[in-house]
Amino acid sequence: MGHCQRGGKEGTGTLRAGGSILYQRIFREIERSVQLHPGYADLHNQLGLLSMKLGRLKKAENAFRQALRLNPNYREATLNLGLLYVEMRRFKQGEQLLLAAVKKVPGDGLLRHILGVFFLQTGRQKAAVRHIRKAIQLDSRYAELYRRSGAWKRGTVCHDRKSEERIGRIPLNYHHAHLHSFVGLYLSREGRPRRAIREIRKALELKSDEWLFHAHLGFVYYQEGHYRKAVQEYTRTLKMNPSYGMGFANLSYVYGAMGRTREALKHMKRAVTINPRFADLRYNLALLYSDHRRPREAVAELKKALRINPNYILARIYLGVLFEEQMRWKEARREYEKILRITPEDTHVRQRLERISRTVRI
Amino acid sequence: MLNQDFVIQSNVRRLLVRSSIDYTRIDIGTVRGVVYLGGVFRMSGINPNRHEARDESAMKDVATFVKRQHEMVARTLSTLERRVKGVPGVLDVVFQFSNWKKEKGQWVTVKEAERKEPGH
Numbered sequence A: 001m002g003h004c005q006r007g008g009k010e011g012t013g014t015l016r017a018g019g020s021i022l023y024q025r026i027f028r029e030i031e032r033s034v035q036l037h038p039g040y041a042d043l044h045n046q047l048g049l050l051s052m053k054l055g056r057l058k059k060a061e062n063a064f065r066q067a068l069r070l071n072p073n074y075r076e077a078t079l080n081l082g083l084l085y086v087e088m089r090r091f092k093q094g095e096q097l098l099l100a101a102v103k104k105v106p107g108d109g110l111l112r113h114i115l116g117v118f119f120l121q122t123g124r125q126k127a128a129v130r131h132i133r134k135a136i137q138l139d140s141r142y143a144e145l146y147r148r149s150g151a152w153k154r155g156t157v158c159h160d161r162k163s164e165e166r167i168g169r170i171p172l173n174y175h176h177a178h179l180h181s182f183v184g185l186y187l188s189r190e191g192r193p194r195r196a197i198r199e200i201r202k203a204l205e206l207k208s209d210e211w212l213f214h215a216h217l218g219f220v221y222y223q224e225g226h227y228r229k230a231v232q233e234y235t236r237t238l239k240m241n242p243s244y245g246m247g248f249a250n251l252s253y254v255y256g257a258m259g260r261t262r263e264a265l266k267h268m269k270r271a272v273t274i275n276p277r278f279a280d281l282r283y284n285l286a287l288l289y290s291d292h293r294r295p296r297e298a299v300a301e302l303k304k305a306l307r308i309n310p311n312y313i314l315a316r317i318y319l320g321v322l323f324e325e326q327m328r329w330k331e332a333r334r335e336y337e338k339i340l341r342i343t344p345e346d347t348h349v350r351q352r353l354e355r356i357s358r359t360v361r362i
Numbered sequence B: 001m002l003n004q005d006f007v008i009q010s011n012v013r014r015l016l017v018r019s020s021i022d023y024t025r026i027d028i029g030t031v032r033g034v035v036y037l038g039g040v041f042r043m044s045g046i047n048p049n050r051h052e053a054r055d056e057s058a059m060k061d062v063a064t065f066v067k068r069q070h071e072m073v074a075r076t077l078s079t080l081e082r083r084v085k086g087v088p089g090v091l092d093v094v095f096q097f098s099n100w101k102k103e104k105g106q107w108v109t110v111k112e113a114e115r116k117e118p119g120h
Helices: A021-036 A041-053 A057-070 A075-087 A091-104 A109-121 A125-138 A141-149 A161-168 A174-189 A193-206 A211-224 A227-240 A245-258 A261-274 A279-291 A295-308 A313-325 A329-342 A347-359 B005-017 B056-086 B110-116
Strands: B026-031 B034-039 B092-097 B100-103 B106-109
Touching: A021 A041, A021 A174, A041 A057, A041 A075, A041 A174, A057 A075, A075 A091, A075 A109, A075 A174, A091 A109, A109 A125, A109 A141, A125 A141, A174 A193, A174 A211, A193 A211, A211 A227, A211 A245, A211 B005, A227 A245, A245 A261, A245 A279, A245 B005, A261 A279, A261 B005, A279 A295, A279 A313, A279 B005, A279 B026, A295 A313, A313 A329, A313 A347, A313 B026, A313 B034, A329 A347, B005 B026, B005 B034, B005 B056, B034 B056, B056 B092, B056 B100, B056 B106, B092 B100, B100 B110, B106 B110
Parallel strands: B034 B092
Antiparallel strands: B026 B034, B100 B106
16 A cells, blocks of 8 residues: 555544444444435435444445445445545555546545545555646645645645655545534434534534534534524535525524524525525525515515425415405415315414404405 | 514524424424424434334233323423423414324324214
């Protein structure tokens, strides 16, 4: 393997067998979930990460392969399996897998970076430099990473062996970081926010430029009511990935919980622009318009939501109420009747309909 | 003063995400202070179909297990109702779950409720 390096706090090197009780417990729970939902690629990928952490490399390989059988375009599972092969020193398989992946998605900077380091580790400098250059072209943050390592000078990768060795020392902590982040989210769902935050912070220590980890941290802070910190993390997320529509929606919810509906409205609008076919976001935007006494825009958003999903009962109820408030009785009545055709047992809507009939003769 | 439906919505959403409820299958709506919760009510880690009985004694165990699970879900629903009502600005809560409903102050599965109704 030539000058294979182990870098960073955890590195790609030998994974400690055994692991903590926490990882073993989550491993058992994920294993049970996999038995219950064998068709979820995500669960297999998570099982693979935990298996790696616990040093069960064969089990990890099977889990990643199963995730890829279920979803052949699963990027994380591909990267994890590729890195696992490096871990297991099965370089040929690792190379085949990563090259096939880069053929499918040639514009994936992280994949190029991993391939570059992979080729350096296997002593193939030329191929390594080609992929590293491509990574920098695709994402300028890699230039900074290589510059910090001392191997990137005057806009190019240095061609001396020393510089290449330095790049080889850049840790491939991708899977460790993802494991910590996933465990963090898992703990937050279990109601253990402090531990959750610690885990996600570990993920960020290993890979501070991963927007998804900042989003996860933002989510846990929101869950715990630390709204300012949640805003900070979501803001970082969206700076790194301005096309992450759900990030704008989540930031909007945080502002909503803070009672800052002006900012909530601004961010929910962005979320809807990015995800125009997501009826739930349009519903929430309608709530915000209505809260700001802009009923026309609220009605327009609800109508759009109902065009996307005509069975969206909550949107129809809200539309009916807005029509009632504007004394558009006929339209309100029409919406309530539509709801009762879908859910005839809805007593609240029936009462509203009866009230309209009593009040107004249509 | 502005209406606060979105503020309520965000706080109710937060209540759900920090509980043991599988919030991914729940629809939340807020209409002039009235909160609507619909969809399928499930708790994380509880699978309603995960019980098999091979013989009579095992069937007894399964029945006890199912009963306990139902009690736990019913307790969680009551707690949820109390907490949602405690969110500032909430006037009422309407539950429209497809699998659980409140009857005479008690939480029961929709199937149970249908069995009790005459004509079913």
